[in-house]
Amino acid sequence: MNASEGIVTEAHRAINDLGACGVQVFTNVNGQPLTAPEFRPLFGAMAEHDLPIWVHPARGASFTDYLTETSSKYEIWWTFGWPYETSAAMARIVFEGLLNDYPSLKIITHHMGGMVPYFEGRVGPGWDQLGSRTSDENLGAVLERLKTRPIDLFRMFYADTAVFGSRAATICGISFFGADHVVFASDSPFDPEKGPMYIRETIKIIDELELSETDRDKIYRANAVRLLKLKDR
């Protein structure tokens, strides 16, 4: 990504020559948003391939939580900062029109869509009022360009189940994105047992959810088969 003139060529090579079934990007590129002009061709290329882009958060302690301090303490930058990063990246993609320009884009967000499902009230009726808290530019024009409610564009993202064993969050996330837009992930091996725990707990939760067997299969398997164009065995 930091050699932007080669992004599209390399994505084509990875997919066409090496068999990649998607690409992963971080939520920022050396501090720049993914929506910067030099990165937009990647979104066009992936829409053309009809293969997914995984978005993984990336920030460190240098994002301070208080303006009088120079770094984030107690790994807050990780616990809350990473889902914030994901959410900010999703917002930029929405408000800068990438999902309008490429409606077939399939973007898979980590950690069950960051903050979006839990704050669907802020994303929904909150952002329907975009501009009401800003006086130095006309954000109402941004809303008009989208031609739909922002929340409807946020529902176009995909999300994975890596919420580290939280049943309530899994239910909340599936409720927001729908079973067609959620894929299994565990974040193994970053659990206290260094591997098995998050896999085991995530499976336990999904097995016990009140879902139809069809929806459960979508989350475990069928959505991935469809998105990644896998051979269904």
Next chain:
Amino acid sequence: MNASEGIVTEAHRAINDLGACGVQVFTNVNGQPLTAPEFRPLFGAMAEHDLPIWVHPARGASFTDYLTETSSKYEIWWTFGWPYETSAAMARIVFEGLLNDYPSLKIITHHMGGMVPYFEGRVGPGWDQLGSRTSDENLGAVLERLKTRPIDLFRMFYADTAVFGSRAATICGISFFGADHVVFASDSPFDPEKGPMYIRETIKIIDELELSETDRDKIYRANAVRLLKLKDR
């Protein structure tokens, strides 16, 4: 708060002379965390009064989302930044031992506890591993001082129901804090109808939740009566 030598005197006056049933603070004081030494006496005073502290988020567009930019765009600082602020303030209060020093503290967090309930997996098993992502200081010592899992301290906070009409978030938040630690709030009048919508939608959700009548009454009324030491009519 920005005349810290008067904080405790003013809290006493507001409560003893004027009948205040608690105090509200913002998540930062001119950019400083609430846990700075000059603000800690307020927490001691409120623990002594056994009355709540409301914590309201406060940040503006000056908190940038990307290190190459100077401000947050599209009001991301509000939609996601405010719950992030609340979450960071809660983390500082936990990790700097305020709930250990004053276990009777009653802190009511806005917007259903910020990001904490949805990310209980990160707050739980994630933060049980505090220090594993930091090499330049010994954060393991912080965990030892707490004498309990961080997530158990996060459950000591109270939260309000101001999630702008999200049923799934309401369920997720009550699941995390428990019905004894959730109080009714709507965020009126900051909805698209300028008042009635968030009140109406929040009541509709709570009325329809699968809760015992006792728990529903706690959220609507009894918790507030207890916390604020109101006369129960």
